[in-house]
Amino acid sequence: MDKEISKSQQREDDEETMNLISSLPSDVDFEGTKLFKYQGCWYNDKTLQAILSFQRDFEPQDTDIIVASFPKSGTTWLKALTVAVLERSKHSSDNHPLLLENPHTLVPFFELRLYMQSSKPDLTKISSSPRLFSTHVPFQTLKEGLKNSSCKIVYVCRNMKDVLISFWYFKCANQEIEKEKNSLESMFESFCTGVSYYGPFWEHILSYWTASLQYPKNVLFLKYEELKTEPHAQLKKLAEFLDCPFTLQEEESGSMEEILDLCSFSNLKNLEINKTGRTPGGVAHKNFYRKGEVGDSKNNLTPVMEKRLDMIIQEKFRGSDMKF
Ligand code: A3P
Numbered sequence: 373m374d375k376e377i378s379k380s381q382q383r384e385d386d387e388e389t390m391n392l393i394s395s396l397p398s399d400v401d402f403e404g405t406k407l408f409k410y411q412g413c414w415y416n417d418k419t420l421q422a423i424l425s426f427q428r429d430f431e432p433q434d435t436d437i438i439v440a441s442f443p444k445s446g447t448t449w450l451k452a453l454t455v456a457v458l459e460r461s462k463h464s465s466d467n468h469p470l471l472l473e474n475p476h477t478l479v480p481f482f483e484l485r486l487y488m489q490s491s492k493p494d495l496t497k498i499s500s501s502p503r504l505f506s507t508h509v510p511f512q513t514l515k516e517g518l519k520n521s522s523c524k525i526v527y528v529c530r531n532m533k534d535v536l537i538s539f540w541y542f543k544c545a546n547q548e549i550e551k552e553k554n555s556l557e558s559m560f561e562s563f564c565t566g567v568s569y570y571g572p573f574w575e576h577i578l579s580y581w582t583a584s585l586q587y588p589k590n591v592l593f594l595k596y597e598e599l600k601t602e603p604h605a606q607l608k609k610l611a612e613f614l615d616c617p618f619t620l621q622e623e624e625s626g627s628m629e630e631i632l633d634l635c636s637f638s639n640l641k642n643l644e645i646n647k648t649g650r651t652p653g654g655v656a657h658k659n660f661y662r663k664g665e666v667g668d669s670k671n672n673l674t675p676v677m678e679k680r681l682d683m684i685i686q687e688k689f690r691g692s693d694m695k696f
Contacts, residue, residue: 456631
């Protein structure tokens with residue numbers, strides 16, 4: 373009987389989802405993929421279905437921690453740092469979870485993993501405490517899924533020119549295709565118009581920037597570039613925000629350096645699990661570690677492209693005190 377009810381509930385949910393998706397504005401991106409605009413952001417239908425399931429069914433706990441970002445902004449790094457901060461002192465240096473698993477396995481995406489694999493994932497299997505999740509959706513969409521809980525959200529933002537280039541390399545690596553100028557140019561065009569997967573980027577960033585000002589206890593806004601230039605200060609900020617600040621003794625005994633070394637680009641990139649493993653969706657872990665530098669867009673974008681993106685950034689962020 374219960375099974376019958378849940379089956380008919382599932383049918384109703386599916387129908388509601390399909391009706392909603394077909395009522396949304398749609399467009400195509402640079403690859404000809406149909407995208408739908410939901411709550412101000414563009415998604416393909418598979419991702420959107422997962423987002424709708426997440427919003428409808430996720431049961432948050434106030435202790436949950438969510439790592440959020442626009443794709444290619446340093447998500448993998450922030451996931452690793454978050455795990456390392458929370459798990460410190462629980463593991464010896466040779467059985468740390470980050471040595472055995474990719475950060476995306478330890479901190480699963482709501483819409484790209486959990487709710488994409490199943491519209492009703494079994495979250496009781498998650499053993500970490502607090503529970504760690506991640507997402508690429510903008511704040512307003514995440515907030516709806518988190519209902520009125522007081523979860524903590526850590527967002528990482530990165531210079532959009534570097535994000536674009538990182539995205540391009542990532543796509544070419546995943547699809548095992550040549551890095552041709554043409555594909556970068558069309559991707560660039562989608563990026564600039566905003567009709568791109570998870571775009572427009574400016575609205576994405578501003579949604580979390582505004583939320584971090586409005587709910588400073590619940591939303592922390594970090595920048596990739598600052599993690600690079602002042603890692604200790606940013607790590608301290610992260611630990612304080614997560615309510616597990618470094619003690620003086622930890623600071624003196626080198627606990628922060630240990631975490632930064634463990635999560636460093638070269639360390640993670642060279643671990644066996646990250647050289648050979650794949651995500652459940654089939655993405656090679658190694659594709660999440662490319663160069664890990666600030667300013668690589670200079671080597672790939674023409675001055676005209678750079679100028680156009682600079683102008684978009686200037687225009688879209690005018691009036692906010694958000695600085696790149
Ligand atoms: P590049 O392609 O510029 O090298 P995401 O994790 O959001 O998918 O972002 C991927 C980008 O973060 C890639 O940038 C990747 O190399 C970089 N990255 C991954 N791990 C990193 C780390 N530990 N430290 C610094 N950058 C890292």
